[in-house]
Amino acid sequence: MASLLVKGGRVIDPASSLDGTADVLIDNGRITAVGRDLPRNGAELLDASGLIVAPGFIDMHVHLREPGIEHSETIETGARAAAAGGFTSICCMPNTLPVNDNATVTSYIVERARQYALVNVFPIGAITKDSAGEELAAIGSMKSAGIVALSDDGRPVMNARVMRRAMEMAKSFGLPVIDHCEDLNLSSGGDMHEGVHSTRLGLRGIPSSSEDVMVARDILLAQTTGARFHVAHISSHRSIDMVRRAKERGLPVTSEATPHHFSISDADIAPYDSNYKMKPPLGSTCDTAAVIDGIVSGAIDAIATDHAPHPGSEKMQEFEKCPFGIIGLETAVGLSLEKLYHSGRISLMRLVELFTTGPARILGLERGSLAQGLPGDMTILNTELSWTYDVNHSFSKSKNSPFHGWKFRGGPVMTIVGGAVVWRRER
Amino acid sequence: MPTGLLGIEELSRGEVEAILHRARTFQPLQHQSYKKLDTLRGRMIVNLFFEASTRTRTSFEIAAKRLGADTVSITASGSSVSKGESLVDTLNTLAAMRPDAIVMRHAASGAPYFLAHHLAIPIVNAGDGTHEHPTQALLDALTILDHKPALEGLRVAIIGDIAHSRVARSNVHLLAKFGVDIVLCGPATLLPPELSAIATGVTLTNDIREAIEGADVIMMLRVQLERQHDPPLQAGEYFHFYGLRLDHMALAKPDAIVMHPGPINRGRELTSEVADFQQSVILNQVENGVAVRMAVLERVVGAHVEAARQKSGAVRESGLGI
Numbered sequence: 001m002a003s004l005l006v007k008g009g010r011v012i013d014p015a016s017s018l019d020g021t022a023d024v025l026i027d028n029g030r031i032t033a034v035g036r037d038l039p040r041n042g043a044e045l046l047d048a049s050g051l052i053v054a055p056g057f058i059d060m061h062v063h064l065r066e067p068g069i070e071h072s073e074t075i076e077t078g079a080r081a082a083a084a085g086g087f088t089s090i091c092c093m094p095n096t097l098p099v100n101d102n103a104t105v106t107s108y109i110v111e112r113a114r115q116y117a118l119v120n121v122f123p124i125g126a127i128t129k130d131s132a133g134e135e136l137a138a139i140g141s142m143k144s145a146g147i148v149a150l151s152d153d154g155r156p157v158m159n160a161r162v163m164r165r166a167m168e169m170a171k172s173f174g175l176p177v178i179d180h181c182e183d184l185n186l187s188s189g190g191d192m193h194e195g196v197h198s199t200r201l202g203l204r205g206i207p208s209s210s211e212d213v214m215v216a217r218d219i220l221l222a223q224t225t226g227a228r229f230h231v232a233h234i235s236s237h238r239s240i241d242m243v244r245r246a247k248e249r250g251l252p253v254t255s256e257a258t259p260h261h262f263s264i265s266d267a268d269i270a271p272y273d274s275n276y277k278m279k280p281p282l283g284s285t286c287d288t289a290a291v292i293d294g295i296v297s298g299a300i301d302a303i304a305t306d307h308a309p310h311p312g313s314e315k316m317q318e319f320e321k322c323p324f325g326i327i328g329l330e331t332a333v334g335l336s337l338e339k340l341y342h343s344g345r346i347s348l349m350r351l352v353e354l355f356t357t358g359p360a361r362i363l364g365l366e367r368g369s370l371a372q373g374l375p376g377d378m379t380i381l382n383t384e385l386s387w388t389y390d391v392n393h394s395f396s397k398s399k400n401s402p403f404h405g406w407k408f409r410g411g412p413v414m415t416i417v418g419g420a421v422v423w424r425r426e427r
Numbered sequence: 428m429p430t431g432l433l434g435i436e437e438l439s440r441g442e443v444e445a446i447l448h449r450a451r452t453f454q455p456l457q458h459q460s461y462k463k464l465d466t467l468r469g470r471m472i473v474n475l476f477f478e479a480s481t482r483t484r485t486s487f488e489i490a491a492k493r494l495g496a497d498t499v500s501i502t503a504s505g506s507s508v509s510k511g512e513s514l515v516d517t518l519n520t521l522a523a524m525r526p527d528a529i530v531m532r533h534a535a536s537g538a539p540y541f542l543a544h545h546l547a548i549p550i551v552n553a554g555d556g557t558h559e560h561p562t563q564a565l566l567d568a569l570t571i572l573d574h575k576p577a578l579e580g581l582r583v584a585i586i587g588d589i590a591h592s593r594v595a596r597s598n599v600h601l602l603a604k605f606g607v608d609i610v611l612c613g614p615a616t617l618l619p620p621e622l623s624a625i626a627t628g629v630t631l632t633n634d635i636r637e638a639i640e641g642a643d644v645i646m647m648l649r650v651q652l653e654r655q656h657d658p659p660l661q662a663g664e665y666f667h668f669y670g671l672r673l674d675h676m677a678l679a680k681p682d683a684i685v686m687h688p689g690p691i692n693r694g695r696e697l698t699s700e701v702a703d704f705q706q707s708v709i710l711n712q713v714e715n716g717v718a719v720r721m722a723v724l725e726r727v728v729g730a731h732v733e734a735a736r737q738k739s740g741a742v743r744e745s746g747l748g749i
Contacts, residue, residue, distance in 0.1 A: 188656070189656055194619075194621075195621055196621040196624040196625060198621075199590075199619055199621040199622055199624075199625055200436070200596075200621075200625045201536060201537060201558060202536035202537070202555070202556050202557035202558030202559070202593060202596060203536050203537070203556075203557075203558075204557075205619075271537060271540050272536070272537030272538075272540045272541045273541075313513075316513070316515055316545075317513060317514065317515075317541075318514060318533070318535035318537070318538045318541060319535065319536070319537050319541065320535050320536070320556075321535065
């Protein structure tokens with residue numbers, strides 16, 4: 001297999017704390033050397049001068065809708081959108097049709113991804129059968145088939161006893177439990193964050209406490225069971241505070257935040273535009289600030305998109321009828337650079353960490369760094385590039401994004417998976 | 428987006444005044460034997476009601492007819508909605524028949540806003556979910572002005588299920604534009620604290636006596652059982668603590684008026700004596716509904732026609748004629 005020499009870029013590798021001009025050599029799909037003035041030795045040359053060269057970005061929370069909901073997205077189109085967003089690895093949630101709650105479905109996803117996906121796809125298995133929240137799924141055999149975590153994303157386990165059992169089994173198999181923390185009784189019927197804006201618009205509110213009580217419950221269960229508990233798309237300031245304190249006590253608790261939860265708040269919602277409807281809902285400006293503070297302080301370990309494609313026909317309805325979720329793979333890096341780095345809140349090193357070692361550590365993936373011998377996955381960024389997001393040119397099958405028309409400063413320009421360039425920005 | 432009337436919140440004080448001023452001129456018409464004008468002759472107005480309504484639908488229909496327009500009224504149960512057609516497709520179908528305005532009521536908050544983004548026909552909101560009911564607030568203001576010299580300086584108590592009330596929201600937005608002292612009252616579940624932040628001059632209380640104290644206007648709201656998912660009080664308890672009784676009137680200003688958007692539930696929101704009390708203006712509200720809706724339809728259809736004329740290149744000589 002051919003080799004590739006990425007030359008002269010500013011290499012940022014949080015795992016080794018490297019930040020400086022260097023070359024990266026990939027041979028046979030794996031990283032063989034990082035250093036100054038590496039000899040070319042017939043390798044394909046890629047000039048990265050003026051650009052940031054980082055380990056391949058990992059999005060640990062996406063919905064690929066395959067099998068079963070292919071009119072919204074497929075593994076192929078979702079992976080293509082991921083590549084165009086600078087991601088080399090994505091983890092897909094199990095809420096497909098059928099639910100990924102057994103090894104057969106896991107193997108199907110792994111095989112489809114091997115054939116059709118431009119990027120690495122790691123499935124996440126369901127916690128319970130059919131994600132119904134009652135009986136545990138086939139956790140061990142799914143692990144053997146390739147899942148990297150457990151989650152009943154979108155259909156949270158309401159029964160605390162079931163969650164306790166799940167954590168015990170997750171611990172036995174060395175898997176993290178990712179919980180979409182939402183008390184369904186508190187959030188029932190709600191369409192947006194409960195606050196002055198929901199009151200004004202006459203839309204039923206989802207109180208922050210619906211997230212908070214489940215985060216509190218799961219932290220307690222993680223403490224009891226010793227399982228690794230990861231909070232999906234954390235959005236409320238009180239939840240972030242609880243995770244921060246759990247970490248201080250040394251508990252195995254981690255969290256992720258989505259770009260939309262640190263970029264916009266419920267005050268930015270275009271009235272009754274369902275492209276702003278997702279779960280958890282966009283919080284108050286206080287919540288948005290808390291998410292950014294959590295990213296700065298380390299209470300939040302990773303940035304994940306919760307890429308949730310829905311076709312236009314489902315989003316073109318009365319607000320209360322529209323499904324929850326927005327796409328996010330192609331805007332995540334742009335929003336992060338804009339809202340976190342250019343705003344001066346975090347360094348580029350920290351930003352890269354949130355997309356690489358952060359998720360890799362949570363999932364136990366042997367990726368996210370430029371260490372010798374690791375897969376040759378790289379994300380190349382231009383922090384000054386000005387570009388406009390046009391959702392109609394998205395690689396995703398769905399177009400439900402509130403960021404259509406946004407102008408960005410900085411974004412990914414090239415995605416390399418296993419030493420092969422799978423996407424490059426056209427100018 | 429064509430000019431319609433979606434909510435009170437986005438109107439300026441001047442626009443509200445213009446509508447009320449115009450409505451005033453239509454009031455005497457209601458007492459003449461010949462009640463018809465030809466302002467909107469040849470125009471077509473569609474009343475599209477996805478929720479049950481007697482007074483609002485009839486009032487809009489009468490208003491349109493008194494302006495000389497043709498009207499068609501459609502209720503959801505008799506339409507293609509029951510055959511699974513989406514809201515956008517239903518409206519697109521109606522729009523293709525070229526009406527000059529669509530008056531619509533829908534159970535989903537924001538439904539008319541969502542449609543206004545996708546249609547080139549003016550939409551008049553006749554009530555959307557728990558959001559707004561703009562013509563109700565306008566007719567309420569007109570009714571208050573029939574009994575009080577001005578809105579400024581008044582104390583208005585709105586009592587009942589505020590959380591689920593589009594009437595309350597529209598009234599709050601309208602009255603706040605005139606610096607009215609607004610007191611909202613109900614049990615905590617029906618009175619979210621965020622209400623005090625949706626407009627200026629709003630205070631909240633859980634005590635009906637405190638709300639009525641010194642009030643110039645008392646607006647009672649219907650208990651919207653169909654929108655309450657977990658009713659906080661049983662009907663009897665509700666009336667006991669939040670129903671309006673004649674003895675409450677001693678707390679209000681001597682010339683205070685009692686209003687209700689209807690339909691009233693005697694013995695649930697107010698006693699029969701209060702409903703028939705001489706200071707009750709509930710039927711004046713209904714009467715004013717026609718005048719206000721005439722003013723709104725004239726403005727909306729007139730503005731639309733004006734916009735179309737402008738688009739076709741004709742010289743615009745005056746304002747909207749309101």
